[in-house]
Amino acid sequence: MIAELGHFALVLALLIACVQASVPLIGAARGHADFMRLAPAAATAQFLLIAVAFAALTHAFVTSDFSVSLVARNSHSAKPMLYKVSGVWGNHEGSMLLWVLTLALFGAMIGWFGRNLPAPLKARTLAVQGMIGVAFLGFILFTSNPFERLAMMPADGNDLNPLLQDPGLAFHPPFLYLGYVGLSTAYSFAVAALIEGRVDAAWARWVRPWTLAAWVSLTIGIALGSYWAYYELGWGGWWFWDPVENVSFMPWLAAAALLHSAVVVEKRGELKSWTILLAILAFSLSLIGTFIVRSGLLTSVHAFATDPARGSVILLILCVFLGGSLWLYALRAESLSSGSIFAPVSREGALLLNNVLLAVATAAVFIGTMAPLVYEAMGDTISVGAPYFDMVFGWLMVPLILALPIGAMLPWKRGDAAAALRKLWVAAALSLIAAAAIYVFYRGGSLLAPFGAALAAWLILGALIDLGERSRWDLGRLTRLRGADWGKILGHLGLGLTVMGITLLTGLEQEDVRLVRPGDRWEVGAYQFEFEDVRRVQGPNFIADRAAIRFAEQGQALSDGVVLHTEKRLYTVQRMPTTESGIRSGLLDDVYLSLGDQREDGSWALRTYIKPFANWIWIGALVMALGGIVSLTDRRHRVGAPARRGAMAGQAVPAE
Amino acid sequence: MRLFLVVIVMLLGTFAPAMAVEPEEMLADPALEARAREISSELRCVVCQNQSIDESDAQIAGDMRRLVREQLLAGQSNAQVKQTLVDYYGEYVLLKPEFSVKNALVWGLPALFALLGLIWYLRRTGRAGGGDAVEAEAPVQAPLTELEKQRLDALMREK
Numbered sequence: 001m002i003a004e005l006g007h008f009a010l011v012l013a014l015l016i017a018c019v020q021a022s023v024p025l026i027g028a029a030r031g032h033a034d035f036m037r038l039a040p041a042a043a044t045a046q047f048l049l050i051a052v053a054f055a056a057l058t059h060a061f062v063t064s065d066f067s068v069s070l071v072a073r074n075s076h077s078a079k080p081m082l083y084k085v086s087g088v089w090g091n092h093e094g095s096m097l098l099w100v101l102t103l104a105l106f107g108a109m110i111g112w113f114g115r116n117l118p119a120p121l122k123a124r125t126l127a128v129q130g131m132i133g134v135a136f137l138g139f140i141l142f143t144s145n146p147f148e149r150l151a152m153m154p155a156d157g158n159d160l161n162p163l164l165q166d167p168g169l170a171f172h173p174p175f176l177y178l179g180y181v182g183l184s185t186a187y188s189f190a191v192a193a194l195i196e197g198r199v200d201a202a203w204a205r206w207v208r209p210w211t212l213a214a215w216v217s218l219t220i221g222i223a224l225g226s227y228w229a230y231y232e233l234g235w236g237g238w239w240f241w242d243p244v245e246n247v248s249f250m251p252w253l254a255a256a257a258l259l260h261s262a263v264v265v266e267k268r269g270e271l272k273s274w275t276i277l278l279a280i281l282a283f284s285l286s287l288i289g290t291f292i293v294r295s296g297l298l299t300s301v302h303a304f305a306t307d308p309a310r311g312s313v314i315l316l317i318l319c320v321f322l323g324g325s326l327w328l329y330a331l332r333a334e335s336l337s338s339g340s341i342f343a344p345v346s347r348e349g350a351l352l353l354n355n356v357l358l359a360v361a362t363a364a365v366f367i368g369t370m371a372p373l374v375y376e377a378m379g380d381t382i383s384v385g386a387p388y389f390d391m392v393f394g395w396l397m398v399p400l401i402l403a404l405p406i407g408a409m410l411p412w413k414r415g416d417a418a419a420a421l422r423k424l425w426v427a428a429a430l431s432l433i434a435a436a437a438i439y440v441f442y443r444g445g446s447l448l449a450p451f452g453a454a455l456a457a458w459l460i461l462g463a464l465i466d467l468g469e470r471s472r473w474d475l476g477r478l479t480r481l482r483g484a485d486w487g488k489i490l491g492h493l494g495l496g497l498t499v500m501g502i503t504l505l506t507g508l509e510q511e512d513v514r515l516v517r518p519g520d521r522w523e524v525g526a527y528q529f530e531f532e533d534v535r536r537v538q539g540p541n542f543i544a545d546r547a548a549i550r551f552a553e554q555g556q557a558l559s560d561g562v563v564l565h566t567e568k569r570l571y572t573v574q575r576m577p578t579t580e581s582g583i584r585s586g587l588l589d590d591v592y593l594s595l596g597d598q599r600e601d602g603s604w605a606l607r608t609y610i611k612p613f614a615n616w617i618w619i620g621a622l623v624m625a626l627g628g629i630v631s632l633t634d635r636r637h638r639v640g641a642p643a644r645r646g647a648m649a650g651q652a653v654p655a656e
Numbered sequence: 657m658r659l660f661l662v663v664i665v666m667l668l669g670t671f672a673p674a675m676a677v678e679p680e681e682m683l684a685d686p687a688l689e690a691r692a693r694e695i696s697s698e699l700r701c702v703v704c705q706n707q708s709i710d711e712s713d714a715q716i717a718g719d720m721r722r723l724v725r726e727q728l729l730a731g732q733s734n735a736q737v738k739q740t741l742v743d744y745y746g747e748y749v750l751l752k753p754e755f756s757v758k759n760a761l762v763w764g765l766p767a768l769f770a771l772l773g774l775i776w777y778l779r780r781t782g783r784a785g786g787g788d789a790v791e792a793e794a795p796v797q798a799p800l801t802e803l804e805k806q807r808l809d810a811l812m813r814e815k
Contacts, residue, residue, distance in 0.1 A: 242706050341782035349781050356773035364766040371762045383700045385751030515679045
């Protein structure tokens with residue numbers, strides 16, 4: 001009964017979305033205030049109805065109602081409660097429901113928090129948001145109904161893939177979706193602005209916080225997924241340039257570019273047309289991600305051809321939203337572009353460079369991800385994997401990183417490169433010293449480590465000097481810095497921390513693979529290890545062999561060391577083996593142990609890794625996200641926003 | 657993101673996280689073994705989803721790793737070993753495609769985008785042709801709409 005209620009709520013939500021997509025648009029065109037006022041109400045109603053549907057599906061999972069086909073296929077009565085709940089979105093139908101729930105949430109939030117938006121812009125934005133809702137609610141109801149019942153109810157369910165039974169993964173999809181779908185707001189604002197035919201500083205101020213919120217969620221979502229891969233997959237890989245990862249990374253890059261170009265629109269009234277295009281492309285990349293993941297196109301073009309229903313519908317949705325918005329863009333772009341010249345050494349010149357590099361990087365990731373599909377469609381094959389992306393993406397990031405601290409210091413309109421460099425020479429000198437120190441300390445390691453350390457130190461020190469200059473080297477002023485300034489500095493600092501983690505981990509990692517028996521001792525890097533024993537343990541829905549390994553730093557007595565456990569698990573319902581790594585996390589390095597299979601002679605395969613600076617990758621990502629959140633608290637996003645100055649539009653707003 | 661991969665691969669039933677390189681396979685000479693690992697990370701396991709043979713525990717990945725090490729023991733260079741693998745399994749095994757006409761899409765297109773980006777940057781910063789645009793054009797003043805007038809009035813009254 002509750003499942004049917006959820007289904008019914010979803011149908012009602014679709015009807016409401018149809019109203020939201022049309023009536024406010026007419027209202028905005030004809031100037032009917034009542035019609036326009038309908039939009040926020042419809043958005044709220046749509047959100048509540050989808051929330052009811054989502055709650056109904058969650059209820060079915062929590063109570064293990066195996067008469068619902070989706071629950072029977074993806075859950076099990078013995079599964080821990082957390083994973084019963086996260087199982088709701090651990091499958092196609094449920095994850096699409098989460099997708100539209102997030103979409104409706106953003107629509108409703110524009111209604112709630114967008115009080116200072118001019119009525120026509122708000123009505124049009126919400127109408128576009130409603131159109132996306134119509135498309136995806138229709139998709140769910142007609143091709144992927146999560147509430148379908150089974151005629152014959154099974155005694156128990158199929159269980160969830162054990163790899164997904166993990167707290168990291170429980171929260172990874174919701175954050176990723178908040179980011180993906182959050183970019184729909186930037187898209188809706190862009191299309192609404194195209195319909196109105198005007199983009200100005202006020203528009204940029206309205207669209208920025210929404211893009212920022214989406215970007216923060218994407219950052220957290222990607223970091224969670226990466227950290228999950230690090231500890232769960234058993235060899236400490238944290239990024240694979242896998243198509244599914246790339247499709248979340250491309251919107252992140254595009255959103256990062258959009259955040260920077262929107263600043264130029266706000267402060268200088270330039271790059272308007274490009275910013276609109278970026279907003280459209282960022283959300284389109286999210287849609288492409290949804291499409292290639294949901295259609296099965298990733299595995300093969302042929303897999304897509306065998307079950308085309310879902311894939312074709314999403315492809316159709318993608319074509320309508322991308323094609324429609326680009327058509328509108330083509331009609332209006334001319335009137336938006338101004339094409340005045342930027343001084344190369346100025347804040348806007350630097351932000352333009354940032355956008356060029358981020359856009360080319362996004363394009364390169366896109367080409368690398370899609371090329372195998374294109375070649376396959378032409379009857380040929382090609383592999384594009386990590387070595388390609390590392391090289392192409394890596395070299396695009398080098399000029400970005402080199403230019404970043406300088407660009408961040410430049411004033412608007414006309415800057416003085418020599419003055420900026422005078423402030424930064426300490427950072428440059430210390431970065432080179434850091435590189436030399438890494439080179440000497442880890443002699444024989446890869447050259448990536450000192451090179452990367454120099455770039456990362458340049459970013460980190462550059463951000464700190466930026467902070468110092470902003471506060472005029474007066475600690476008392478730090479608390480009075482604006483949220484947006486803190487956000488910028490934290491964002492750049494976080495990037496530096498992440499670059500430090502990535503390059504030092506990649507360049508300096510140490511690995512040891514061996515067969516061991518209880519009592520065996522070995523050394524890796526600065527640590528010594530002893531294999532103590534292996535015990536059979538019983539978990540709630542798995543059995544495991546748990547190995548105990550004692551380790552200590554060289555020169556320390558092993559008896560004073562620490563015991564780490566690593567397990568080989570067998571999940572009994574799905575008959576699937578998994579590895580639980582034993583990790584001692586630290587700021588300077590992680591000790592990472594991973595148990596393999598037992599050999600006939602009773603010995604165990606074991607991998608030992610020393611992973612220097614690994615945690616900096618995710619700490620950096622969190623600092624970046626924190627920067628976004630701090631920037632969101634900036635009062636100007638709320639108080640300054642209503643000041644759409646008609647006469648000032650398009651004119652240079654005084655910087656700072 | 658990884659989640660979706662796992663879900664998809666689970667449907668295909670080919671994925672089980674375990675060790676890739678087994679201790680028995682490894683070469684006694686650490687320098688040679690390091691080269692084997694480096695080569696392995698650039699070769700694709702032909703039955704896997706975007707995994708190098710260094711990461712995969714599929715049977716064929718093991719066979720390919722053994723082939724790599726046999727070739728290294730026979731004294732071949734890294735490039736020769738990769739070529740041998742390409743001869744056996746096709747160019748498909750290279751995770752970084754070769755520079756060739758056939759692969760113009762993956763190498764040429766990003767380069768083209770980079771070039772276009774550079775041209776755009778140079779034009780906007782006035783360092784290349786087309787620098788005829790006027791500095792700070794006059795803002796286009798659209799007349800206020802009815803709604804904006806109402807809003808303006810309301811704001812004026814507030815003050």
